[in-house]
Amino acid sequence: MDPRRLVLLSEFAERRSITATATALHLTPSAVSQQLKALEKEAGAPLVEPRGRGLELTALGAALADTAVEIRTALARARAVADEHVLGVAGTVRIAMFPSSAELLLPGAMSMLRERTPSLLIDPVILDAQESEFARLVPDFDIVLAHNVSGAGAWMSPSSSTQLLLTEPLDVAVAPDHPLAERDEVSAAELADESWISVPHDFPFEHAFTRLERLMEQPLTVVARLPDLRTIEALIATGHGIGLVSRFTVAADKVRTLRLAEFQPTRQIYALTRAEHASSPAVRRVLDVLVEAGWEVERAVADGAAQ
Structure with missing residues (x-):
């Protein structure tokens, strides 16, 4: 053939x-x-x-x-x-990133490349994709950053590889003047009567909301569904509802965060690559600095929590 x-x-x-x-x-x-x-x-x-x-x-x-x-x-x-052999590790690696992954990982990764491999550049493309759409982006980019709260199984295929970059806790966020704002922890039952700012269906955080509904034994009262975490935080800060936010990127000066008593939802951020793209020295180098950037984020948060 x-x-x-x-x-x-x-x-x-x-x-x-x-x-x-x-x-x-x-x-x-x-x-x-x-x-x-x-x-x-x-x-x-x-x-x-x-x-x-x-x-x-x-x-x-x-x-x-x-x-x-x-x-x-x-x-x-x-x-x-x-x-x-001819060029060394050089060129441009095109990455599809959702907004908060860019905020978390792009500055560190680009700084490492500038210091260690200045001939290698990242071309970031910021996209807000649904969970089912990440795999479809893989053929058109060198690397796709994807996230979910249920593991990488949905993206496993013979034609692509998956690398875990970061695991990030999710917390409940409330407005500064909310009755729960001074608490560190809250139970699902205490949130049953709240209005929620949620995410569109099939966005990664939806799995955590589904688990909350099971614990409450009732559906959430959702007043808005938005894909952008910054907009969600802005609505929470002005008292339009409560929501789930990512701990590492939350605007702590605008909202107050609480841990869930029953379980700790987390989201995992992965790098997806076509199998043949992963053979490229440039792509491998960028994957290495993305992994290291994830470590640096987790280390910085751990150090801050210990102080």
Whole structure:
């Protein structure tokens, strides 16, 4: 089988669209269709089948797409060896980041690169994605920073790798003049009658809200759903409701935070990369400084808490 056609098939497997695959590979949609038909002839069986208004992989197509990941990775390793020999560790690494991950990790990572590898730059793109959307971003970026409160399972795939960067506690936030503002801890039962500023459905914090509802044995009264933590904090600070906020980035001068008595919700921040991108010396170096930046954040918070 033509390895280039297998690579094209694996691209289609990730993007689920002839048009998106064509755009990614700088081909026309008709050229993609022709290459898939040629690969079907080589395989001796259909690799895609109609589904609704689009196409879906058959079982054989999915199996071949998985094997093509190894081809892509091997080609990327060869390219990486040549680039490192000729150029050293240099270039620009494009990262998709959600806003609070950029606030937490970008300054430290960029400072480390400036000091240790000035020929290597980060090109950050700030996006507020739903939890299910992070994996879809991976083909278009060198690194994608994603977060959730239920582990990395949703993002595991043969075509990508996952690196934990940071684990951050979530706390209940209230306005400075709220009756609970002077407390350090609060139970779920005490929050049952509160109005909540929550996140849109399928955003990572939603898992923690769901667990709270189970503890309360009733649904939360949600008055607004917003993706941006700074806007959520602004509404909490002005008395429009309470919410969950990330401990490491909360605006402590605007809201008061309390720990939950029953459980400690946390969010995990991960770096997602395509398997072949992880072969790049530049991407590996940036992943290293992101991990170190995460350590520095956790260390600084621990040192502050100990004082």
